Amino acid sequence: MTESPDEDYRRAAVDLLGAIAYGELSAFERLVEDAKMAPGIGDKIAIGAMATSEFAHLQKLVGRLEELGADPAEAMQAFQASFDSFHAHTAPSDYYEGLIKAYVGDGLAADFYREIAAYLDPETREVIIASLEDSGQTAFIVERVRAGIAHDHRLGGRLALWGRRLMGEALTQAQRVAGDRDSLTALLAGGVDRPGLDLAALGRMFTRLTELHAARMAELGLDS
Amino acid sequence: MTESPDEDYRRAAVDLLGAIAYGELSAFERLVEDAKMAPGIGDKIAIGAMATSEFAHLQKLVGRLEELGADPAEAMQAFQASFDSFHAHTAPSDYYEGLIKAYVGDGLAADFYREIAAYLDPETREVIIASLEDSGQTAFIVERVRAGIAHDHRLGGRLALWGRRLMGEALTQAQRVAGDRDSLTALLAGGVDRPGLDLAALGRMFTRLTELHAARMAELGLDS
Numbered sequence: 001m002t003e004s005p006d007e008d009y010r011r012a013a014v015d016l017l018g019a020i021a022y023g024e025l026s027a028f029e030r031l032v033e034d035a036k037m038a039p040g041i042g043d044k045i046a047i048g049a050m051a052t053s054e055f056a057h058l059q060k061l062v063g064r065l066e067e068l069g070a071d072p073a074e075a076m077q078a079f080q081a082s083f084d085s086f087h088a089h090t091a092p093s094d095y096y097e098g099l100i101k102a103y104v105g106d107g108l109a110a111d112f113y114r115e116i117a118a119y120l121d122p123e124t125r126e127v128i129i130a131s132l133e134d135s136g137q138t139a140f141i142v143e144r145v146r147a148g149i150a151h152d153h154r155l156g157g158r159l160a161l162w163g164r165r166l167m168g169e170a171l172t173q174a175q176r177v178a179g180d181r182d183s184l185t186a187l188l189a190g191g192v193d194r195p196g197l198d199l200a201a202l203g204r205m206f207t208r209l210t211e212l213h214a215a216r217m218a219e220l221g222l223d224s
Numbered sequence: 225m226t227e228s229p230d231e232d233y234r235r236a237a238v239d240l241l242g243a244i245a246y247g248e249l250s251a252f253e254r255l256v257e258d259a260k261m262a263p264g265i266g267d268k269i270a271i272g273a274m275a276t277s278e279f280a281h282l283q284k285l286v287g288r289l290e291e292l293g294a295d296p297a298e299a300m301q302a303f304q305a306s307f308d309s310f311h312a313h314t315a316p317s318d319y320y321e322g323l324i325k326a327y328v329g330d331g332l333a334a335d336f337y338r339e340i341a342a343y344l345d346p347e348t349r350e351v352i353i354a355s356l357e358d359s360g361q362t363a364f365i366v367e368r369v370r371a372g373i374a375h376d377h378r379l380g381g382r383l384a385l386w387g388r389r390l391m392g393e394a395l396t397q398a399q400r401v402a403g404d405r406d407s408l409t410a411l412l413a414g415g416v417d418r419p420g421l422d423l424a425a426l427g428r429m430f431t432r433l434t435e436l437h438a439a440r441m442a443e444l445g446l447d448s
Binding site for chain 1: 246249252253256257259260264265266268269272273275276279280282283286296297300301304
């Protein structure tokens with residue numbers, strides 16, 4: 001039995017929404033966990049506000065998954081192992097590493113999903129773009145990290161290394177996910193009636209992601 | 225120097241708001257922490273929704289603290305040790321204990337604060353009452369706990385004991401807080417132009433709290 005292109009497309013959209021939704025859920029959990037290392041209650045409140053805004057995004061994605069007739073928990077489940085493995089490999093050892101992970105990791109994920117969303121139907125694309133909106137709370141992270149480095153210059157070197165490590169782990173997991181999920185590979189490859197990414201376009205996308213990552217690191221006062 | 229009754233009152237209101245706000249912050253953190261024991265992604269999302277609604281309450285309390293000219297983090301700080309001690313003494317050993325702690329603990333705290341809010345100015349009272357609103361997500365807990373007991377009857381006995389332990393620890397910490405904070409004791413005792421609680425009224429309040437606790441336990445299918 002050959003499935004219709006429509007069903008292939010629906011499956012890819014469900015996969016992508018499931019991946020982003022699980023990513024938001026795990027980011028929410030890790031942010032709250034990492035906030036334990038915060039030096040004071042003011043910082044905990046700031047990080048809690050970031051975490052709850054991630055969670056609000058998750059709820060929109062869950063809504064779209066339901067509209068597409070998918071079981072949200074099931075769609076998310078498929079990506080649990082990859083995200084959990086990413087987090088296990090990037091457990092921050094102090095408060096600053098946690099802040100950078102939140103800033104750089106969420107930024108990288110957002111850039112990547114925004115690129116892929118271009119290949120989706122307008123409704124799904126809109127939900128995804130809205131779910132990636134920065135709620136402006138990251139200014140707090142930039143301020144904290146810059147102050148930390150000003151206070152202790154060696155911190156900058158260590159955190160720059162940490163940023164590179166985060167980028168490497170994220171790429172490793174993203175490649176694994178793409179390799180495991182045929183639907184996502186097919187989505188990117190395109191179809192008879194849908195434009196896809198050729199190797200050159202994939203290369204340009206990678207360049208854009210790297211540049212945006214470098215800009216975020218510079219914003220924090222760190223080499224990339 | 226004798227402080228004006230107004231200043232005494234303001235201090236008590238700031239104390240009470242600070243206590244509730246820190247309580248919400250720690251409940252938020254513990255809920256997310258305890259959600260790690262959830263059996264699936266659907267449950268994690270349900271608990272995450274409860275946690276983020278706690279956090280939204282916290283933000284309203286922080287706003288009222290600022291209106292009263294207080295530093296929210298400082299007002300909350302005074303209650304950190306008591307709440308942290310409560311949580312350290314009541315770390316759930318499994319998912320069900322975590323659910324009951326969320327349901328019974330938050331319910332008890334809400335009843336208590338609602339009683340005390342009666343002694344406050346209308347604006348502060350309204351913020352507190354609004355911050356205690358049950359967002360209806362607790363139906364999920366009742367359903368889960370009842371299903372768990374139906375599946376394993378021994379669970380009911382263990383969880384009933386756990387509920388009594390939570391009540392005992394909460395009372396211990398509440399007494400400690402009241403003893404440590406003169407402003408709160410003074411608030412409850414009343415003043416020349418404000419009615420207070422005499423010993424008989426305090427007894428009636430305690431009876432009401434115990435009855436409401438028993439009703440919640442019964443709702444879960446547990447003896448109190």
